[in-house]
Amino acid sequence: MNIVVLVxxxxxxxxxxxxxxxxxxxxxxxxxxxxxxxxxxxxxxxLRIKEKRGEGEVTVVGMGPDKATxxxxxCLAMGGDKAVHLKDDALExxxxxxxxxxxxxxxxxxxxxxxxxxxxxxxxxxAAVGIELAELLGVxxxxxxxxxxxxxxxxxxxxxxxxxxxxxxxxxxLPAVITAQKGLNEPRYxxxxxxxxxxxxxxxxxxxxxxxxxxxxxxxxxxxxxxxxLSSPPARAEGxxxxxxxxxxxxxxxxxxxxxAKVI
Amino acid sequence: MANGVLVFAEQREGKFRKVALEAVSEGKRLADxxxxxxxxxxxxxxxxxxxxxxxxxxxxxVYVVDDAALDNYAPDGYAKALxxxxxxxxxxxxxxxxxxxxxxxxxxMAARLATGLAADCTALDIKDGKLxxxxxxxxxxxxxxxxxxxxxxxIATIRPNxxxxxxxxxxxxxxxxxxxxxxxxxELRTRVREVIKAAGGAVDLTEAQIIxxxxxxxxxxxxxxxxxxxxxxxxxxxxxxxxxxxAGWRDHQFQVGQTGKTVSPVxxxxxxxxxxxxxxxxxxxxxxxVAVNKDPEAPIFxxxxxxxxxxxxxxxxxxxxxxxxxxxxx
Numbered sequence: 001m002n003i004v005v006l007v008x009x010x011x012x013x014x015x016x017x018x019x020x021x022x023x024x025x026x027x028x029x030x031x032x033x034x035x036x037x038x039x040x041x042x043x044x045x046x047l048r049i050k051e052k053r054g055e056g057e058v059t060v061v062g063m064g065p066d067k068a069t070x071x072x073x074x075c076l077a078m079g080g081d082k083a084v085h086l087k088d089d090a091l092e093x094x095x096x097x098x099x100x101x102x103x104x105x106x107x108x109x110x111x112x113x114x115x116x117x118x119x120x121x122x123x124x125x126x127a128a129v130g131i132e133l134a135e136l137l138g139v140x141x142x143x144x145x146x147x148x149x150x151x152x153x154x155x156x157x158x159x160x161x162x163x164x165x166x167x168x169x170x171x172x173x174l175p176a177v178i179t180a181q182k183g184l185n186e187p188r189y190x191x192x193x194x195x196x197x198x199x200x201x202x203x204x205x206x207x208x209x210x211x212x213x214x215x216x217x218x219x220x221x222x223x224x225x226x227x228x229x230l231s232s233p234p235a236r237a238e239g240x241x242x243x244x245x246x247x248x249x250x251x252x253x254x255x256x257x258x259x260x261a262k263v264i
Numbered sequence: 265m266a267n268g269v270l271v272f273a274e275q276r277e278g279k280f281r282k283v284a285l286e287a288v289s290e291g292k293r294l295a296d297x298x299x300x301x302x303x304x305x306x307x308x309x310x311x312x313x314x315x316x317x318x319x320x321x322x323x324x325x326v327y328v329v330d331d332a333a334l335d336n337y338a339p340d341g342y343a344k345a346l347x348x349x350x351x352x353x354x355x356x357x358x359x360x361x362x363x364x365x366x367x368x369x370x371x372x373m374a375a376r377l378a379t380g381l382a383a384d385c386t387a388l389d390i391k392d393g394k395l396x397x398x399x400x401x402x403x404x405x406x407x408x409x410x411x412x413x414x415x416x417x418x419i420a421t422i423r424p425n426x427x428x429x430x431x432x433x434x435x436x437x438x439x440x441x442x443x444x445x446x447x448x449x450x451e452l453r454t455r456v457r458e459v460i461k462a463a464g465g466a467v468d469l470t471e472a473q474i475i476x477x478x479x480x481x482x483x484x485x486x487x488x489x490x491x492x493x494x495x496x497x498x499x500x501x502x503x504x505x506x507x508x509x510x511a512g513w514r515d516h517q518f519q520v521g522q523t524g525k526t527v528s529p530v531x532x533x534x535x536x537x538x539x540x541x542x543x544x545x546x547x548x549x550x551x552x553x554v555a556v557n558k559d560p561e562a563p564i565f566x567x568x569x570x571x572x573x574x575x576x577x578x579x580x581x582x583x584x585x586x587x588x589x590x591x592x593x594x
Binding site: 011013014015016017019024026037095096097100122123124125126127128131132133134135136140141142143144158160161162163164165166167168169170171172173176182183223224225226227228229230231232233236237239240241242245246247249250251253254255256257258261263264 | 336337338339340363364365367368370371372374375376378379380381382383384396400401402403404405406407408409410411412413414415453454455456457458459460461462467468470471474498516517522523524530531541542548551552553554560565566567568569570571572573574575578579580582583586587590591
């Protein structure tokens with residue numbers, strides 16, 4: 001069974017994000033980058049499926065600048081077999097559509113029974129690439145999944161999809177794109193052995209031309225969404241610690257919620 | 265006459281979700297700004313008769329696709345139905361709520377129509393006839409203003425509980441247009457076999473107007489009872505921080521924060537929650553925040569409108585008692 005896992009390198013969730021003045025970009029120099037947490041669930045699930053079936057290959061595919069190689073290596077160290085790195089200045093600034101298009105080109109040459117990825121990247125928070133990729137590839141998708149069972153003959157899968165107030169049991173034919181939600185599994189840490197063997201695993205690099213993308217299809221040019229500007233979120237008005245003994249403060253707060261805030 | 269605004273008005277079990285009415289209301293405001301008409305799309309099973317309700321919220325036309333195969337949201341069926349309506353009406357803007365359905369359908373439509381999607385928007389405006397959407401990035405640490413300059417429709421999903429619902433005007437009515445479904449079984453590749461309702465979750469956190477939330481300070485699953493009591497008095501939902509969920513005290517469905525749900529209730533009461541950045545990411549757009557924590561230095565107090573430094577097990581029962589008295593007075 002061939003499983004492709006899409007992986008993105010993103011700023012650590014602890015990172016302080018600063019806007020580069022006069023631009024629609026953030027300051028990147030001071031940030032620690034990690035594998036997108038939701039993609040880690042996808043990598044882990046691919047490895048578990050491979051281990052359970054006792055056969056198969058896990059290919060990790062990611063798009064990003066040079067340093068994104070680290071994220072791919074980490075996934076190889078977890079147990080991935082090989083990686084494909086979509087790397088080209090021309091791909092920079094890609095929105096969800098342009099990213100999905102580039103990935104779809106990269107997957108044209110790869111045999112896959114299943115494509116896994118995180119439900120969203122924690123930098124742009126779009127939650128769109130996996131779904132858009134499925135549409136461009138002409139395969140079905142199931143998004144925000146907390147459980148996956150693959151049929152023995154790998155022609156279908158049953159997933160638990162998280163929706164408001166419920167979990168849907170969804171059946172899909174394969175190949176399909178399935179996006180991972182927290183709770184799918186607990187991702188493993190790469191072992192020292194894994195880290196060492198990962199150094200020898202192949203990472204194939206592809207640029208825009210190699211993917212068959214024209215300049216109009218790549219990066220900002222190929223993007224349907226343009227980021228016009230970035231700003232800091234509106235600051236909340238200063239609040240107050242209600243003084244007095246906790247019991248009195250509690251009574252006062254209920255009064256304030258009714259009379260001042262008018263929310264109860 | 266400019267191409268109009270189309271709103272996918274999500275319904276569940278024959279009733280419009282609140283965010284659908286928010287989207288229709290906002291759609292009307294945008295349509296008025298560009299001097300165009302507002303239409304709505306209603307898709308599902310047994311929904312023939314609810315389309316007309318949207319006239320009161322400003323829709324001039326409501327397109328209804330009704331088919332047994334569409335009773336639960338699944339991408340293929342809904343995308344096929346909505347694409348048909350989009351092709352017929354050629355809207356310049358397509359809006360929907362940023363719900364589990366909206367996130368899914370919005371992205372699929374964007375790829376199908378080779379257009380842009382602005383997801384989880386907290387503000388929308390028109391500049392030079394084009395949609396300008398404000399949306400959070402980096403878990404809300406940065407707000408981005410985005411546009412979809414060259415392709416149509418400009419698709420946007422709106423965050424629930426942020427936009428207001430217009431007072432319905434019962435004198436206004438919409439033209440309801442039935443659109444044939446034409447769904448063949450092999451086109452509908454994924455299938456919802458079963459829906460397992462979450463325990464203790466009648467109201468989804470993202471739709472709750474009031475949320476009472478517990479964190480590490482709760483100390484255990486049993487201890488959430490005191491929050492449940494306050495929630496019952498206020499008609500609130502109960503949420504939890506990541507600490508509480510990871511400790512196994514509450515289900516992940518109820519986690520508020522970066523790797524949980526993003527909520528925007530009118531009132532958020534945080535009990536025994538320190539206020540880590542990742543938690544704030546999930547609730548800092550709440551209208552009013554109350555924090556109860558033993559530690560006066562807890563970061564949560566920086567975002568709280570009203571803070572109480574004290575033992576939540578002493579404070580919360582008093583909040584319940586006082587709230588009960590107050591609400592009984594009405």
